[in-house]
Amino acid sequence: MLTKKEAAEAVRQAKIRTGVTWAQLAETVGRPLAWTTAALLGQHPMGEQEAERAAALLELGEDAVLAFRSQPYRGGLDTPVPVDPTIYRLYEVVQVYGPTIKELIHEQCGDGIMSAINFKLDVERVPHPKGDRIVITLDGKYLPYEW
Amino acid sequence: MLTKKEAAEAVRQAKIRTGVTWAQLAETVGRPLAWTTAALLGQHPMGEQEAERAAALLELGEDAVLAFRSQPYRGGLDTPVPVDPTIYRLYEVVQVYGPTIKELIHEQCGDGIMSAINFKLDVERVPHPKGDRIVITLDGKYLPYEW
Amino acid sequence: MLTKKEAAEAVRQAKIRTGVTWAQLAETVGRPLAWTTAALLGQHPMGEQEAERAAALLELGEDAVLAFRSQPYRGGLDTPVPVDPTIYRLYEVVQVYGPTIKELIHEQCGDGIMSAINFKLDVERVPHPKGDRIVITLDGKYLPYEW
Amino acid sequence: MLTKKEAAEAVRQAKIRTGVTWAQLAETVGRPLAWTTAALLGQHPMGEQEAERAAALLELGEDAVLAFRSQPYRGGLDTPVPVDPTIYRLYEVVQVYGPTIKELIHEQCGDGIMSAINFKLDVERVPHPKGDRIVITLDGKYLPYEW
Amino acid sequence: MLTKKEAAEAVRQAKIRTGVTWAQLAETVGRPLAWTTAALLGQHPMGEQEAERAAALLELGEDAVLAFRSQPYRGGLDTPVPVDPTIYRLYEVVQVYGPTIKELIHEQCGDGIMSAINFKLDVERVPHPKGDRIVITLDGKYLPYEW
Amino acid sequence: MLTKKEAAEAVRQAKIRTGVTWAQLAETVGRPLAWTTAALLGQHPMGEQEAERAAALLELGEDAVLAFRSQPYRGGLDTPVPVDPTIYRLYEVVQVYGPTIKELIHEQCGDGIMSAINFKLDVERVPHPKGDRIVITLDGKYLPYEW
Amino acid sequence: MLTKKEAAEAVRQAKIRTGVTWAQLAETVGRPLAWTTAALLGQHPMGEQEAERAAALLELGEDAVLAFRSQPYRGGLDTPVPVDPTIYRLYEVVQVYGPTIKELIHEQCGDGIMSAINFKLDVERVPHPKGDRIVITLDGKYLPYEW
Amino acid sequence: MLTKKEAAEAVRQAKIRTGVTWAQLAETVGRPLAWTTAALLGQHPMGEQEAERAAALLELGEDAVLAFRSQPYRGGLDTPVPVDPTIYRLYEVVQVYGPTIKELIHEQCGDGIMSAINFKLDVERVPHPKGDRIVITLDGKYLPYEW
Amino acid sequence: MLTKKEAAEAVRQAKIRTGVTWAQLAETVGRPLAWTTAALLGQHPMGEQEAERAAALLELGEDAVLAFRSQPYRGGLDTPVPVDPTIYRLYEVVQVYGPTIKELIHEQCGDGIMSAINFKLDVERVPHPKGDRIVITLDGKYLPYEW
Amino acid sequence: MLTKKEAAEAVRQAKIRTGVTWAQLAETVGRPLAWTTAALLGQHPMGEQEAERAAALLELGEDAVLAFRSQPYRGGLDTPVPVDPTIYRLYEVVQVYGPTIKELIHEQCGDGIMSAINFKLDVERVPHPKGDRIVITLDGKYLPYEW
Known part of the structure; x- marks a missing residue:
């Protein structure tokens, strides 16, 4: 197997x-x-x-x-901080913009999170005159903190 | 100061x-x-x-x-892996889907990265009958490896 | 402040x-x-x-x-692995029984998680002839992986 | 073997x-x-x-x-902080609620711990109109600090 | 305070x-x-x-x-591995003899641990013709794994 | 070999x-x-x-x-902090009582250490009416700092 | 394969x-x-x-x-800080001169980075009367932060 | 002071x-x-x-x-892996090209290193029709391993 | 104080x-x-x-x-691996030559260590026609493993 | 091979x-x-x-x-901090005396390092009435910081 x-x-x-x-x-x-x-x-x-x-x-x-x-044990990085440059840029986004995203989620929705479970993802190449762009869409259900 | x-x-x-x-x-x-x-x-x-x-x-x-x-020293997380649940979900996306995004960037664009410098970000609340959603759009220029 | x-x-x-x-x-x-x-x-x-x-x-x-x-940045441990013995025992439970809990969630519910956001917690002292017990109940909504 | x-x-x-x-x-x-x-x-x-x-x-x-x-060397996680989302949520509970549980154990029982050795665990799916819940019960003997 | x-x-x-x-x-x-x-x-x-x-x-x-x-958050080391030589020698004992102690506890008592909660400690200087000795006695209740 | x-x-x-x-x-x-x-x-x-x-x-x-x-490269733990509960309790003793032992060594002997080289160890099960005890004796030569 | x-x-x-x-x-x-x-x-x-x-x-x-x-997962070091002395000297340059290079990039170009993707590298031995020198040229496109 | x-x-x-x-x-x-x-x-x-x-x-x-x-204790990064993107790109160069530079130093010079002590550094903006470039020159004395 | x-x-x-x-x-x-x-x-x-x-x-x-x-808590480095280049070279010696020194101690003396407690240290500048040298002498008592 | x-x-x-x-x-x-x-x-x-x-x-x-x-990738330790006691004592010397050696190098020679490349090492057993000693001599060229 x-x-x-x-x-x-x-x-x-x-x-x-x-x-x-x-x-x-x-x-x-x-x-x-x-x-x-x-x-x-x-x-x-x-x-x-x-x-x-x-x-x-x-x-x-x-x-x-x-x-x-079969059921996965998820998690696809070999190290806590990824070293491959293509993947590292995503980590850099979390480093630089993580608190920004958190503040905006709280302002727009309240005290909660974007689910990474009820979640879908899209990666698209978008033509652009000054150089094509990669647009990654993270789309997750808003989950409010509920006791 | x-x-x-x-x-x-x-x-x-x-x-x-x-x-x-x-x-x-x-x-x-x-x-x-x-x-x-x-x-x-x-x-x-x-x-x-x-x-x-x-x-x-x-x-x-x-x-x-x-x-x-003034010019920043960027990076907004206190630890390599963020502990706040709202921010952690973004890290979880990198853990679970980082290699997926890498494969799709390479298939759609070639050997390169999505820039995190020539880059913009949007966070939006999107109404949905089964519970509103948070849609985060990462939009960065494609940069091919060029020697 | x-x-x-x-x-x-x-x-x-x-x-x-x-x-x-x-x-x-x-x-x-x-x-x-x-x-x-x-x-x-x-x-x-x-x-x-x-x-x-x-x-x-x-x-x-x-x-x-x-x-x-005010809105919290959550996370209450000073180190990734807690050193206080009362808190460490909870971490030990995750070390020893984490995969067990995962297997049982998947067998009983399918591919998903117990939410830690739509979640409540109870701590109770329960009398017992051979020594009182502490019963901690973690009660979270089941969230299936949905794309 | x-x-x-x-x-x-x-x-x-x-x-x-x-x-x-x-x-x-x-x-x-x-x-x-x-x-x-x-x-x-x-x-x-x-x-x-x-x-x-x-x-x-x-x-x-x-x-x-x-x-x-045979006698085990216990401990079932590959990394100090688990990366699989189903298991991570348990770690997140320790991060967010570990000090809360500690305070409540001390208030209800005194200076001691919930044993993770004289201990049993139950995982149950509980039907709920707003979505079924997973209830995990941690049930350990209270052990007071005794010199 | x-x-x-x-x-x-x-x-x-x-x-x-x-x-x-x-x-x-x-x-x-x-x-x-x-x-x-x-x-x-x-x-x-x-x-x-x-x-x-x-x-x-x-x-x-x-x-x-x-x-x-007041109730302590226990744990007295600044780093996971202590750097002070007097304390490091204790850590070295765990590194070199930890599995030995584990094997002997299991052989003499069964599947369980020496409690560090129901526990007492003694440090004594013992005269010896070839140089005095330090004898540290760790004395904890045997706790068998019980479900 | x-x-x-x-x-x-x-x-x-x-x-x-x-x-x-x-x-x-x-x-x-x-x-x-x-x-x-x-x-x-x-x-x-x-x-x-x-x-x-x-x-x-x-x-x-x-x-x-x-x-x-053959001559060993000593050290028997797979991680700096041991995860097996039986061995972890020894590490917990170092965390909680390491500075205590250091202070008592210095008070009783002066500026020095308990050798982990000129050293012997004993593990014993000691019957006790309230539950048998495990007594671990660490017995090492006192080594004063000498230039 | x-x-x-x-x-x-x-x-x-x-x-x-x-x-x-x-x-x-x-x-x-x-x-x-x-x-x-x-x-x-x-x-x-x-x-x-x-x-x-x-x-x-x-x-x-x-x-x-x-x-x-085939497409690489890039990153050639076994540990976050390299141990081989020839490679470590490069890391030491980043430790000692990293902030210097950052300040000079910002002073000469503005808020941005030297690309490591649109990038080329040269290693050359240069004769010198007091001992030959190794000259490493890092040549990357300037990428300004652009939203 | x-x-x-x-x-x-x-x-x-x-x-x-x-x-x-x-x-x-x-x-x-x-x-x-x-x-x-x-x-x-x-x-x-x-x-x-x-x-x-x-x-x-x-x-x-x-x-x-x-x-x-006054004499410095050198080293200007707050973490082993830098998080500021401008400095991180230098670390990425070491990750991706460190072994390459090592191989070329050995091929061109023999078994040794580029000194980071007998060393000078230059950062220059170089105009380029497809976008200006940053050229960083690392210039260190070759030091052969000598017993 | x-x-x-x-x-x-x-x-x-x-x-x-x-x-x-x-x-x-x-x-x-x-x-x-x-x-x-x-x-x-x-x-x-x-x-x-x-x-x-x-x-x-x-x-x-x-x-x-x-x-x-007053009695010190010894240990003078801020990080497990020192970053100051003058101190790092000593760590590099341990990385590159640590096993060599171990093998030679065992061959010349048997199963034991060089004490870092009964120990003295000397640092000397020694003139040399091809450039002065720094000679560091580590002089510790041989301690055999004795039970 | x-x-x-x-x-x-x-x-x-x-x-x-x-x-x-x-x-x-x-x-x-x-x-x-x-x-x-x-x-x-x-x-x-x-x-x-x-x-x-x-x-x-x-x-x-x-x-x-x-x-x-063949050309080595140098570095002989499995972990950043060595666990074998014979090798650890060398690391302890760097922890306890690293800053001392740095201060003395700077006082005797100026701003620079002891080379670990232009370097030789000797390990010797030296008889002594109170117990034989191990004398380790680190002998490296002084390299001043030169731009």
């Missing part, structure tokens, strides 16, 4: 070998792009059909299907 | 004392809401007029104006 | 000076015992009347009232 | 393979649900019969039986 | 100023030597008479008495 | 397989109980005869003998 | 085996010296032809070619 | 108050720009005349002069 | 103010140079006469005398 | 197997004792003849020769 982490590595290698894209995987699986990517990287459990379709497209076996379906 | 950090604390206390909101501050200063909030929390330098208008509205003195105008 | 942390220290000292208990504070404030204790320790914002009643009972001034009412 | 940790991983995989639940394992073993789960995750030593029954149900061999019976 | 930590520093300085020893303090307070030392260093709450006697001998005021009586 | 650490693991497994106790091993080796346990856990080098006798009793081979005899 | 990290190790070993230099690799690949070195150490993805030429010169197989071409 | 760190903060504030630039300070002091900046930020001791000239230009007093002249 | 740490800072400032050297202090105190320096930096307690002579030469008051005489 | 670290482990095991000492290895290699030990532990690259002679004496193969000759 494969762990979720080994399965994620197998996915990355199968993508290079087969040339399949995340977009194709999402279409095949029938789920949103970011959800599918996260699931195949080991952060969500997949349904049986979803797992089988993804494995088939990636030419992976039954052990990958089982790994895709 | 006040450090940027002391000035940020003074802003938070003056907001309670005066009842002024971040939205009013942004309107007075004439800059976007999130930028103004971040600047007054010590993460951006303000122009002279901006600083004076903000200080006047908050009934703060000249030392606050100077602090608002 | 007082920070939330300074106000919490003032509360602890006023309790010794006045002999007021957490139970009396909760009754005066009109909120549950654990909520009131947490709020006065700086982990929740209080309403205006709640703050004034608590301050009056503790013979604290207006600056304490303002601090009780 | 298997280490306790390898045996725990084998249990998790066997559960997927066989479809056996923690509840069935607890019934077969004849011990409480949470104890059985913790034991099979490597946090408690099992008696000979208990270990054999669990291994039989999971279709695991003699090496798993020996591992189940 | 003084915090427990400030009171501990005041005790250390008063001992130099007055020449009073820990042994004299213990005798005056009427408690064991190590308990009294720990209490005055902020690790145990003292009774009213105990606190007053200690403060009188040390020529300290009422604020010290209140600090001695 | 086996490393000391692999040999220690082999010892633990052989003890379960053969049912041999630490006490029997100490008697066979002809050394004190705690020394023998520590040595077989990889914290001391054994003499040739000692190593051979221990290996024979545990039904281990020549590679274990060589490992038992 | 090889990971990027395993491929980097294979490159280092192949260089010793074949005697090929980084300079020869750069010439063969047709890219700058430092870029080529970084790429083969796993910090940049290579084009197909580049990867094949490098692998051929180093007598490595198709799996190395695939690894050279 | 001022510590070096307090003096550095006083310099930063005096620069805002007086409008004096690092370039003017360097010219007045008669030393290179980066050296002067580093010295006034507390990383180098200044000569008596240098310190007096700098203090005069910044309208600081004799205590600043003494602080400028 | 002064803590040892505050007294050490007072010594450093008094040395600048008075121009007194460590060598003069050692001669006045009548103890070795390195011992005297360490003692005045807070790492050793001084005798009454020693403390008074040092304070007189440095023109410090009675509170400094008391601080010099 | 072997990494330097694996080769170091192979050396340690071969020394036990063959009974060869570090002194014999140094004599065979023709280099100083401490240099040879450090090199075979993976901290220095060896020349071809040196590597072959050492491997022959230790009855190791060609892969060890290649590993001995």
Whole structure:
């Protein structure tokens, strides 16, 4: 059997070998792009059909299907502060703007949080005359502190 | 004189004392809401007029104006992993979805990053029948690795 | 003005000076015992009347009232792993039984979490012939992962 | 031979393979649900019969039986602060409410702790009209500081 | 008012100023030597008479008495691994012999711990022809894991 | 060949397989109980005869003998702060009573340390009407600071 | 298949085996010296032809070619603070001169950064009568903070 | 008296108050720009005349002069990994290119290091049609490992 | 009163103010140079006469005398890994040569340590035609492991 | 092929197997004792003849020769603070005496460091009537800060 982490590595290698894209995987699986990517990287459990379709497209076996379906221990960084520059910029946003976001959530909604569980995510390339932009949308339910 | 950090604390206390909101501050200063909030929390330098208008509205003195105008040492978290739950959820997003975002940036744009410097941020409350949502938009220029 | 942390220290000292208990504070404030204790320790914002009643009972001034009412940056431990033995035992429970609780949440409810926001807490002394027991009840809404 | 940790991983995989639940394992073993789960995750030593029954149900061999019976080095988190969101919420409870629980233990019982050794744990799903709840009960003997 | 930590520093300085020893303090307070030392260093709450006697001998005021009586947040090291060589040797004992002690507790008593709560400590200088020895006795109740 | 650490693991497994106790091993080796346990856990080098006798009793081979005899890199904890509860209690003693022990060493002996090298250790179960006790004796030579 | 990290190790070993230099690799690949070195150490993805030429010169197989071409998770240090003295000196420069460089960037350019993405690097040995010097040139695009 | 760190903060504030630039300070002091900046930020001791000239230009007093002249404890970052984005990019260069620089130093010079002591630094803005660049030159003596 | 740490800072400032050297202090105190320096930096307690002579030469008051005489909590680094380059080189020696020194101690003496308590230290400048050298001699009693 | 670290482990095991000492290895290699030990532990690259002679004496193969000759990534501790007591005492010397050594280097030589690159080391057992001593000599070139 494969762990979720080994399965994620197998996915990355199968993508290079087969040339399949995340977009194709999402279409095949029938789920949103970011959800599918996260699931195949080991952060969500997949349904049986979803797992089988993804494995088939990636030419992976039954052990990958089982790994895709199993419940994850989430968390995808090797160190508390990420070192890969593409991921670090997200951490930098939390460092520089975390308190700003907190203040605005409280001003607009009250004492609570943006859920990271009832949550969806989108990553989009947006053309721009001075250089294209990457727009990441974090969309989570507001959860007020309730005793 | 006040450090940027002391000035940020003074802003938070003056907001309670005066009842002024971040939205009013942004309107007075004439800059976007999130930028103004971040600047007054010590993460951006303000122009002279901006600083004076903000200080006047908050009934703060000249030392606050100077602090608002000075160049920041950015970074607003006390610990590498934030402990406040509202801010932690952002860190959790990086933990759970950081590699997903990285994969999608590379698939859509190539080998590069979303800039956190040429960057803007928006926080919005979006009504929803099953409970309102908080939508945070991270919008940064795509920067390809170029030697 | 007082920070939330300074106000919490003032509360602890006023309790010794006045002999007021957490139970009396909760009754005066009109909120549950654990909520009131947490709020006065700086982990929740209080309403205006709640703050004034608590301050009056503790013979604290207006600056304490303002601090009780202001929005907290939550998190009450000085180090990632707590050193006080009474608090450490709670951390030990997470170390030893954290994965057990995770497995049982997933088996009973599915892929999700127990909310720590829509959440209440109770601490009770329960008489027992072989030595009284402390029963801590953590009661949070189940939040399923939903995209 | 298997280490306790390898045996725990084998249990998790066997559960997927066989479809056996923690509840069935607890019934077969004849011990409480949470104890059985913790034991099979490597946090408690099992008696000979208990270990054999669990291994039989999971279709695991003699090496798993020996591992189940051996004395554990307890502690089930890979990092001091857990990253999996389901487990992190428990840590967040300690961060936000740890000092509250300490104060209430001291007020109700005196100078001492809730034992994490003479201790039992229950996890229950409780139906609720506004969304089901997870109720975790920590029940430990009060131990006063005694010289 | 003084915090427990400030009171501990005041005790250390008063001992130099007055020449009073820990042994004299213990005798005056009427408690064991190590308990009294720990209490005055902020690790145990003292009774009213105990606190007053200690403060009188040390020529300290009422604020010290209140600090001695208040409930401690225990833990006396500034860093997780102590740097003072006299204290480090104790940590070294845990590093080198911790697993040994664990194995022997389990062999002699079963699956449990030596309590650090129902616990007493003694430090004694023992004459020896090849150089005097320091004998530290840790004496804690055996607590078996009980569900 | 086996490393000391692999040999220690082999010892633990052989003890379960053969049912041999630490006490029997100490008697066979002809050394004190705690020394023998520590040595077989990889914290001391054994003499040739000692190593051979221990290996024979545990039904281990020549590679274990060589490992038992080789010079250790000491230190038996996987993390700076131990997570296993039985070992953690020893660390807690250092946290809570470390400065107390330091003060008493200095008062009784002067400016120096208890050696952890010229040192012996004993772990004993002591019957007690209110519950048996574990008594750990740390006995090290006093070493004064000498230039 | 090889990971990027395993491929980097294979490159280092192949260089010793074949005697090929980084300079020869750069010439063969047709890219700058430092870029080529970084790429083969796993910090940049290579084009197909580049990867094949490098692998051929180093007598490595198709799996190395695939690894050279795949997208890296960047970051080449095993610990946050590097321990190898040659690399540590670079960290020391950041420790001692980091704020100096920050101040000069702000004075010469305004509020912004030197990009580490649109960036090139050169390492050169420069003869000098009092001992040759190593000159490292960091050359990155200035990126102003822009909302 | 001022510590070096307090003096550095006083310099930063005096620069805002007086409008004096690092370039003017360097010219007045008669030393290179980066050296002067580093010295006034507390990383180098200044000569008596240098310190007096700098203090005069910044309208600081004799205590600043003494602080400028005193021997530093070098190291200017508050955390092992810097959080300010302008400084972090330098750390990122060490993370991504540290091993590359090491390999090239060894290939070009042999087994040794670039000195960070016999070392000079330059920061320059270089106009470029596609956006100006920042060029940082690290220039240190090559020191071979010599026994 | 002064803590040892505050007294050490007072010594450093008094040395600048008075121009007194460590060598003069050692001669006045009548103890070795390195011992005297360490003692005045807070790492050793001084005798009454020693403390008074040092304070007189440095023109410090009675509170400094008391601080010099009091028992230290030793350890002079602000972080586990020192950042000042002069001190870091000593840490680098431990990193690079620590295991070498360990192996040679064991080969020459057996299983034991060089005491850091029964220990003296010397720092000497030694002229050398290719550049003067600093010779640091660590001279500690060999302590064999003895049970 | 072997990494330097694996080769170091192979050396340690071969020394036990063959009974060869570090002194014999140094004599065979023709280099100083401490240099040879450090090199075979993976901290220095060896020349071809040196590597072959050492491997022959230790009855190791060609892969060890290649590993001995390859360029090291230096640093021999598994953790920032070493846990082995023999090595820890060296770290303790840096903790307790690091600032002392720094002050004496600056007083005797000026603003600079003792090089750890142009550096040699000696470990010697020195007979002494009150117990033999270990004398470790650190001898490095003085490097003044030069811009």
